[in-house]
Amino acid sequence: MDFLGTILWPLKWVVELLLVGWHWLLTSFGMDSGAGLTWVLSIVGLVLVVRTALIPLFVKQIKNQRRMMEVAPQLKKIQDKYKGKRDQLSREAMSRETMALYKNTGTNPLGSCLPLLVQMPIFFSLFSVLNGAQNSKAGVGPLNATLAKEFGEAKLFGNAPLHASFQSAMNDPAGPQTIVMVIAAIMVVIMTASQFITQLQIVSKNMSDETKASPMFRQQRILLYILPFVFLFSGFAFPLGVMFYWLTTNIWTMVQQFLIIRSMPMPGSEAAREREARLARKGKLEPKKEADTIVIEERKPAQRQQPMGKNRAKKAGAPQQPGSSAQPNKNDPQSGNGSSNNSPRK
Amino acid sequence: MIVLDTLLLVPRNLGLAILMVYRRLISPLYGDVCRYYPSCSAYTLGSIQQRGLLLGSLRGAIRIVRCNPWAAGGIDDVPPKIHFRYTLTTHGFVVATTQRKV
Numbered sequence: 001m002d003f004l005g006t007i008l009w010p011l012k013w014v015v016e017l018l019l020v021g022w023h024w025l026l027t028s029f030g031m032d033s034g035a036g037l038t039w040v041l042s043i044v045g046l047v048l049v050v051r052t053a054l055i056p057l058f059v060k061q062i063k064n065q066r067r068m069m070e071v072a073p074q075l076k077k078i079q080d081k082y083k084g085k086r087d088q089l090s091r092e093a094m095s096r097e098t099m100a101l102y103k104n105t106g107t108n109p110l111g112s113c114l115p116l117l118v119q120m121p122i123f124f125s126l127f128s129v130l131n132g133a134q135n136s137k138a139g140v141g142p143l144n145a146t147l148a149k150e151f152g153e154a155k156l157f158g159n160a161p162l163h164a165s166f167q168s169a170m171n172d173p174a175g176p177q178t179i180v181m182v183i184a185a186i187m188v189v190i191m192t193a194s195q196f197i198t199q200l201q202i203v204s205k206n207m208s209d210e211t212k213a214s215p216m217f218r219q220q221r222i223l224l225y226i227l228p229f230v231f232l233f234s235g236f237a238f239p240l241g242v243m244f245y246w247l248t249t250n251i252w253t254m255v256q257q258f259l260i261i262r263s264m265p266m267p268g269s270e271a272a273r274e275r276e277a278r279l280a281r282k283g284k285l286e287p288k289k290e291a292d293t294i295v296i297e298e299r300k301p302a303q304r305q306q307p308m309g310k311n312r313a314k315k316a317g318a319p320q321q322p323g324s325s326a327q328p329n330k331n332d333p334q335s336g337n338g339s340s341n342n343s344p345r346k
Numbered sequence: 347m348i349v350l351d352t353l354l355l356v357p358r359n360l361g362l363a364i365l366m367v368y369r370r371l372i373s374p375l376y377g378d379v380c381r382y383y384p385s386c387s388a389y390t391l392g393s394i395q396q397r398g399l400l401l402g403s404l405r406g407a408i409r410i411v412r413c414n415p416w417a418a419g420g421i422d423d424v425p426p427k428i429h430f431r432y433t434l435t436t437h438g439f440v441v442a443t444t445q446r447k448v
Binding site: 099110112 | 378415
C-alpha cells in the first residue's frame with residue numbers, strides 16, 4: 001500500500017492541485033466554499049482538464065486512421081487471402097500480417113494500451129484523497145486540512161456528504177441515509193447506462209466486418225449485456241465524489257466516441273457505411289470526390305493518372321459495399337499522400 | 347521433484363488464470379486497441395508462461411509502456427526462454443514435465 005502511495009504521490013499532488021484550483025476559481029466567482037455543488041463542479045473541472053489533455057492522443061489516432069486509407073489495397077489483399085478462413089491459426093496469421101503492414105507503412109490505426117491505464121491512477125488518487133478527506137486528513141499537497149475537511153463534509157442536497165458511499169450510508173450507525181442511497185443508486189444507473197451505450201456504439205457500429213466475423217465476436221456481444229451488472233454492483237462501494245468523477249468521464253467518453261464514430265468510422269464497419277449513405281443522401285458524396293480531384297489536380301499536374309484512378313476506383317467500388325468503396329477512391333495511385341491530407345476537409 | 351516443480355509453478359499459473367479471465371471478460375470491452383501483435387495481454391501471458399509471475403509481469407509492464415501512441419507497433423513476439431523445462435497445457439497453463447530433458 002505504501003509502495004503504491006509512493007508511486008501515486010505525484011499524481012495525487014496534481015489531482016489535488018486541480019481540485020483546489022477549480023475550487024478556488026469557483027469560490028472566487030462567488031460560490032459557497034463548503035457547498036456540495038462547488039466541490040462537485042470542481043470534480044467536473046478535474047475531468048475536463050484530464051480529458052482535454054488526452055484529446056491530442058485521440059487526434060493522433062484519428063489521423064492515423066485516415067492514413068490507413070493509403071494502405072487499403074494492401075490491406076484488402078491480406079483480407080482476401082484469408083477470406084472465409086475462420087480457424088484460429090489463419091486469424092492469427094492474418095493479424096500478424098496486418099500488423100506488419102501497419103508497421104512497414106507507418107499507418108498504425110490502433111490506439112495503444114498505455115492511455116487506457118492513465119485514468120486508473122487518477123481514479124485511485126481521487127479515491128484516496130476522498131478517503132483521507134473523510135477522516136479530515138490533509139492531502140499530500142495543495143489540499144490542506146481545512147480544505148480536505150470541507151471537501152469530505154461537503155453535502156449535496158443538504159444531507160449527502162461526498163465521502164459517503166451507498167454501502168456506508170446503508171450501514172450508518174445512525175440509521176440508513178436514504179438521500180445518499182438514492183443519489184448513489186441514480187448515479188450508478190446513469191453511469192452503467194453511459195458505459196453500456198459507449199460499448200454498444202463500438203461493438204455494433206465501429207467494428208469492421210472482419211472483426212465481426214471472428215468467433216470472439218459473439219462472446220463479446222454477450223459480455224456487453226452481462227458487464228453492466230458487474231459495474232452495477234461494484235459501483236455501490238465508491239464514495240459519491242469518486243462516482244461524480246467516473247460519471248463525468250463516462251459521459252465525456254460517450255460523446256467523444258459518438259462524434260468519432262460518426263465522423264471517422266473504422267473503415268469497413270457499419271458506421272462507415274452509414275456515413276457513406278448519409279453523405280450520399282445529402283448529395284455530398286459526389287461533390288466531395290470532385291473536390292478531391294480538383295485539389296489533386298491543382299497540387300499535382302499528373303493529370304494522366306487521374307482518370308485511371310477514378311476508373312479503377314469505380315471498378316473496385318461497384319461490386320462492394322458502399323462502406324469500403326470509399327477507400328480505393330481516396331487512394332488513387334501515387335497521389336495518396338496529397339489526397340489523404342486533403343480529403344478529410346470537405 | 348515433480349511435486350516441487352508443481353509447487354513452484356503455482357504463482358505463475360495463478361497469474362495466468364487472472365490474465366485469462368481479464369482477456370475473456372474485460373479486454374473485449376476495449377475492442378482492438380494494441381499497436382502490437384501479439385497484444386499486450388497476450389504478450390504478458392506468454393512472458394509469464396516462459397519466465398514466471400514476477401519476471402513475466404515485469405516484461406509485460408515494460409511492453410505496456412512501450413505500447414504508447416508514439417510507438418510504431420508491429421510484430422513483437424515474446425522472446426522464448428532457451429531452456430524452458432516445463433510443458434504448456436492446451437489451455438495455456440504451465441505444468442511440470444514428467445521426464446526431464448537431458
